[in-house]
Amino acid sequence: MAAVIEGIGAWLPPRIVTNDDLCTTLDSTHEWIETRTGISERRMVSEGMSTRDLAVEAGVRALKSAGAATVDAVVLATTSFDRLCPAVAPEVAHLLGLGTVPAFDLTSACSGFLYGLATSGGLIASGVADRVLFIGAEAFTTLVNPEDRGTAPIFGDGAGAVVLRRGDADEPGALGVFDLGSDGARADLLAIPAGGSRQRSASAGLGHDTVPVEDWYLRMEGRPLFQQAVERMAESSRGVLDRTGWSVADVDWFVGHQANVRIVNAVADELELARDRVAVNIGRVGNTLAASVPLLLNDIAHTGALRPGHRVLLSAFGAGLSWGSTVLTWPDIPVEAVR
Ligand code: UT7
Numbered sequence: 001m002a003a004v005i006e007g008i009g010a011w012l013p014p015r016i017v018t019n020d021d022l023c024t025t026l027d028s029t030h031e032w033i034e035t036r037t038g039i040s041e042r043r044m045v046s047e048g049m050s051t052r053d054l055a056v057e058a059g060v061r062a063l064k065s066a067g068a069a070t071v072d073a074v075v076l077a078t079t080s081f082d083r084l085c086p087a088v089a090p091e092v093a094h095l096l097g098l099g100t101v102p103a104f105d106l107t108s109a110c111s112g113f114l115y116g117l118a119t120s121g122g123l124i125a126s127g128v129a130d131r132v133l134f135i136g137a138e139a140f141t142t143l144v145n146p147e148d149r150g151t152a153p154i155f156g157d158g159a160g161a162v163v164l165r166r167g168d169a170d171e172p173g174a175l176g177v178f179d180l181g182s183d184g185a186r187a188d189l190l191a192i193p194a195g196g197s198r199q200r201s202a203s204a205g206l207g208h209d210t211v212p213v214e215d216w217y218l219r220m221e222g223r224p225l226f227q228q229a230v231e232r233m234a235e236s237s238r239g240v241l242d243r244t245g246w247s248v249a250d251v252d253w254f255v256g257h258q259a260n261v262r263i264v265n266a267v268a269d270e271l272e273l274a275r276d277r278v279a280v281n282i283g284r285v286g287n288t289l290a291a292s293v294p295l296l297l298n299d300i301a302h303t304g305a306l307r308p309g310h311r312v313l314l315s316a317f318g319a320g321l322s323w324g325s326t327v328l329t330w331p332d333i334p335v336e337a338v339r
Contacts, residue, residue, distance in 0.1 A: 059135050089103035111316040112289060177240055229259060233267045248273050
């Protein structure tokens with residue numbers, strides 16, 4: 001028994017923000033951003049649009065790709081919730097017309113898609129569900145300080161989704177072994193300090209806010225994160241390849257989390273993987289956290305670069321710290337373009 005991908009879909013909000021657009025208010029340049037990150041433009045949600053809306057659009061497309069009208073559960077990976085409470089997934093399930101199925105959110109930042117694949121596969125393995133809609137959706141640009149040049153150029157909004165069904169381990173689309181890990185000792189390298197139980201607004205009833213405004217925004221230490229990202233993704237990738245019995249030469253596509261093109265290339269170099277097998281779309285989408293891997297899969301499958309039967313290595317790394325990798329053989333499923 002295995003969880004098998006039977007549909008994929010993705011969606012980007014229509015608002016395109018170029019590096020030049022950002023640099024009208026940010027102390028940076030298009031050249032710096034593109035050279036240091038590989039990003040030229042990203043999408044951002046407009047006023048009134050939230051993670052829920054992105055998730056629904058990606059969900060519709062994944063269900064269509066799978067030819068599925070119903071699922072037994074909805075799992076949503078996000079680190080940019082619509083509200084602190086409740087989870088986004090139940091509302092997404094409702095809006096997709098999926099009724100009262102079990103639905104919950106999972107928070108694992110940029111490795112959310114890998115953690116979510118493993119969790120969704122687990123729902124199938126445990127008999128809770130035969131078919132799961134799993135979505136990674138993020139409106140994370142709403143949590144980034146637009147005046148912080150260290151973080152504002154990096155992130156983008158978007159969503160990607162897959163439908164998983166119960167199947168056999170030797171079928172195309174079957175999820176392989178997983179390597180997942182975390183390092184909470186480095187939790188502060190990428191964090192939004194306020195809004196949770198540790199540092200919450202005390203303004204209610206007091207007439208003033210005790211939390212400094214910058215604590216509501218993302219804080220990131222780029223350099224140590226860069227190094228951790230390369231180390232952890234390379235090690236985790238090697239782990240799943242070894243356990244699967246694949247050599248690096250067996251990998252047709254490395255689909256790594258798009259945090260920085262230099263990170264993805266450095267992981268490929270560590271693995272001694274040729275650059276023409278490294279999938280990249282960060283240039284037009286930026287870092288979309290849990291949506292990054294499915295958006296990239298959707299992109300390369302739609303162009304025909306990723307074909308049925310290709311062997312794919314997926315790997316991601318992010319806040320927590322947390323990371324994860326898995327492998328699969330790409331299935332023959334319809335894929336719509338993401339505009
Ligand atoms: O999603 C998973 C988690 N996130 C990551 O994995 C992010 C990993 N880190 C990175 O991608 C990179 O560290 C960044 C893109 C965030 C930064 O690139 P970097 O090459 O590590 O730059 P840096 O932070 O070491 O800064 C180099 C210089 C500094 O100037 P000085 O001190 O050398 O004079 C910065 O002040 O570049 C400056 N700088 C900028 N200059 C223009 C930093 N950000 C900018 C900017 N525009 N936006």
